């Protein structure tokens with residue numbers, strides 16, 4: 133039977149689209165390639181422990197999205213006020229950067245250099261940064277940027293910051309600059325609670341429970357798992373047929389694709405212009421490998437996340453689920469999730485699990501972050517399509533997306549589908565708009 137709508141992918145974007153499709157009483161199916169919903173926002177269980185696939189929090193930045201998540205989770209959605217920190221030269225520095233902790237961590241002559249660089253910036257009026265490096269230097273000065281931002285960003289995104297678009301900040305640095313650092317000096321210990329890093333919403337049972345709640349609303353009869361979509365064909369009657377590797381063929385009027393844009397361009401029939409397919413095949417997504425360590429101790433730290441800007445660490449961040457919700461680990465034990473960004477062609481992404489875990493464990497022990505006796509267990513988890521690599525030169529992406537926009541009856545939605553650094557609150561909000569553009573008001 134022909135559906136009103138087929139949604140491809142059951143990650144946050146697909147589930148958000150499904151939420152509105154259900155609300156609008158449409159006949160629809162979500163088709164997902166793996167055995168689970170949630171995409172890159174899953175909460176996994178191991179014995180008494182639960183952990184998210186990477187450090188997730190719900191950003192209270194869009195009223196409608198927050199209202200939906202609150203209505204889904206009710207009292208299970210908690211406001212968490214836990215700071216994050218930067219680990220630098222075995223010292224702990226406040227994140228976002230605060231002057232008192234910078235003063236404590238950095239030698240006096242370097243502080244003087246930082247102050248001087250930020251002072252002369254006052255005379256640089258109307259400066260427009262063209263890339264992330266220029267943007268960081270403009271906000272913090274060269275020295276402070278090099279210490280805490282540039283290395284970190286290059287590890288995360290895998291290219292020189294001169295080639296990276298400013299949009300990789302995802303507005304996280306919007307209210308942060310040398311003035312906010314200076315202000316922190318006069319706040320007498322009060323933290324910048326408004327900044328998303330220090331105060332956020334988080335579900336009692338892990339971030340993935342947002343999508344489990346949406347799953348319950350949608351109903352399992354509308355979700356088809358373990359069925360990778362491998363062809364989307366426009367039929368002569370103007371409808372679409374969606375094919376899966378498992379042999380399913382489904383007809384529909386409209387499609388919302390949350391597939392990575394490069395995959396989408398390759399399975400669309402009739403095929404897009406060859407030039408655009410080639411361009412799509414050349415775009416890069418950063419992958420992420422997680423090493424999860426289960427520890428026989430109450431806490432690893434008191435922080436939501438700890439950031440590691442130094443190049444000697446292959447990881448960028450360690451997050452401790454228990455510090456977001458005490459329900460995620462037993463009282464006397466904890467677990468930590470170590471995030472290692474890489475390309476899917478990198479050795480570290482492809483080496484076997486035990487070698488990867490061993491490498492991470494050795495670095496952690498060597499740098500006194502944990503000791504061997506504390507480790508109860510260790511597992512690894514791999515994520516393709518974690519971050520769209522947003523480069524300064526993005527004209528080819530614009531070309532691809534404007535082609536996609538011109539296709540009648542198909543909308544693309546999602547972080548990898550739109551090739552944008554999007555977060556779940558933005559996906560929830562955009563999902564409704566997407567359905568409206570499909571004509572389902």
Ligand SMILES: Cc1cc2nc3c(=O)[nH]c(=O)nc-3n(C[C@H](O)[C@H](O)[C@H](O)COP(=O)(O)OP(=O)(O)OC[C@H]3O[C@@H](n4cnc5c(N)ncnc54)[C@H](O)[C@@H]3O)c2cc1C
Nearest residue numbers: 141143144145165171172186188189360361546547555556
């Ligand atoms: C480390 C990390 C931390 C993050 N922290 C936050 C945070 O704090 N807050 C926040 O809001 N966001 C955060 N995000 C972003 C968030 O994870 C993404 O915005 C979100 O996962 C994007 O959802 P999506 O549905 O667009 O894509 P995905 O999550 O990638 O989902 C796509 C889905 O499509 C499926 N699929 C792929 N190919 C096919 C196929 N051929 N057929 C059928 N299905 C297919 C996949 O299996 C997957 O389920 C973070 C991301 C990472 C990596």
